[in-house]
Amino acid sequence: MESGRGQFLSLVESGAIPPAQVDAAVRLAGLLPTPVAWRRFIDQLLLWLGVLALGCALLFLVAYNWQDLGRFARFALVEAGVLLAVLGYLRFGRDKVAGQSMLLLASLLTGVLLALYGQVYQTGADTWQLFFNWALLVLPWVLVARLPALWLLWLVLVNLAVALFLRMSASAWSGGFGVLLGAERETFLTLFALNTVALITWEWLSRTRYRWLARHSASRTLATAAGVFITFEMIQVVTESDTSGLASMMLWLAWLAALVLVYRHWLPDLYMLAGVCLSVIVVVTTFFGYHLLSNNADAGGFLLLALLIIGQGSAAAIWLKRVHRDMGA
């Protein structure tokens, strides 16, 4: 669907509005923010920037003084930061942006605190445990804050914890499908599954009970993460050419089909479809590129590859433009 700006721009381009009048028409089309809108925008912008700057200042300070600070000073600093952030949240309340940004800050500082703990006490814990504990500790705040950005941070932490855990455990234990596939592929598939489940859950929740979750950017990020991992997996499959890849390929095709079905007709979102095109282009190109060029990189191979990319790109463009037009109509 075209945004207001997109519609106005297409009118200008088709020449419907006399060029001399465009400048005046812009105001009428609602593209210029009112003073009230500006006030609200500056309010939020300066708040977020200010808080982020302060957070970074603290981070840099800690990094600088690392060697010189005593153990207690280090903990005191970070813990004070967490405490202040939580107090700030209590002061501002959940529904104001200030309150939510305080919780975001508190969550970030919790991670710093955990890292500090692991480093000072040399617990010998694995890196994945840091992220896992971080996600665990921060969960109550994430639930309370109702901030999509915070949910995404949490999911990133969970992803990191899972990825690092699998990488570590693969060397120690090759159970499950780790026997058949390399540890890397197991990681990719698990993370893909994780993010896909998250995406499905998000979409379901945001459309039924928790409407405040409904952000395009959130579901797009989740879908992108899932897409990246399944694409990585497929790259491994096409460059290894053994039969174990068949299941992965079925999974990939099923996922593509599901995305197209859901986001073409049911919950229209062109971004998802563009992601589908990108995944297909990457996998197909990698397949041909690997098999054409791995033995001898000759001119014909490059030309074929170039034509292949151009062909796929155009097909994607034609399809996406057609869908875009259908969605807008």
Place this chain on the structure above:
Amino acid sequence: MTAARERLWRTLQAAGFVQGAAPVPAEINSPWYVRTLLGISGWLAALCLVLFIGAGFRYVMESPVAMFTIGTGLVVAAYSLLRAQRNAFQEHLGLAISLAGQGLVVFALMQVMDRSAASTYALVALFELALAILMPNFVHRVFCSWMGCIALALALEKLGLPSLLAGLLLLAAAWLWLHEFHFARHLRTLQGVGYGLVLGLLQLKAGALFGASLTSVFTTYSRPALAIPAWLPELLTVGVLLYVVYVLLQRAGYTLHTRTAQVALACALLVGLVALPATGVTTGIVIVLLGFAHSNPVLLGLGIVALVSYASTYYYLLDITLLAKSGTLLLIGLVLLAARALLLRVTDPRREAGHG
């Protein structure tokens, strides 16, 4: 036609800007991610084409004249393809061929001309700028402007004025985006170049996003910088911030006489001065303001990306200590929050109603 489009048309009609029936959209603007997809695959295809020429026609790669001729030929062929654009396939093919042609031309120039002279890169920058204006394709314009920025950066570096570029680019980008609708006939050209400049700025200022190997282009000093204090070119960035704030205030109806305008400009100046050691912040703020001013979510997003990635770029800057950086950020944060409190007080609707 969508309901929103109908409403827009009727609003414009009522005010007398348009007449008659609304036109059926001939070409709908593709969203940014579709254009990015096109751009990436076009670039990949161009790379393969260049490799094809390199592998298949060895003698071409050894002769700069042949490279230049074939490159120019490819660019001209691409122009006719893009001009007669009837479908996405032609557009895509034209894009890839043009990029490949440009690659060959630049290769040829690099081999023939003096690589340590600023004029070489200035020539490349002019070439890219000319293509950005002449080629009738949006993605192409963005790409060429971006490449032009890189070439310009190299040229200025050879002249010993590397830090001047950020301010100049920001000024050009700000002017273009503020006057986006003043040249309606060249709207797409303006926008394409505008986006390209912003991408160049992002790479220059927030280079962590693009990886260290690219930013080293901007930070290595092959010739000692001219004897101007470091903060002097950075003042240009502050100046651009003030310029943008001033124009936006005027458009919102606040002339210099009003309290609001004076406070806003003073705050902007303070923020800019405090952020002199970290001008990436000022740059990001300017881009964000430009994006919001015309309801452009892509530009707004780019500004936010610039600010966030500048944070990590700033961390790795080698010439100042982390303590100093921390202090700067602390000051910036405090000033931003103070400015916010002040501005909210001054523009409080209840106060304004009293002043009339």
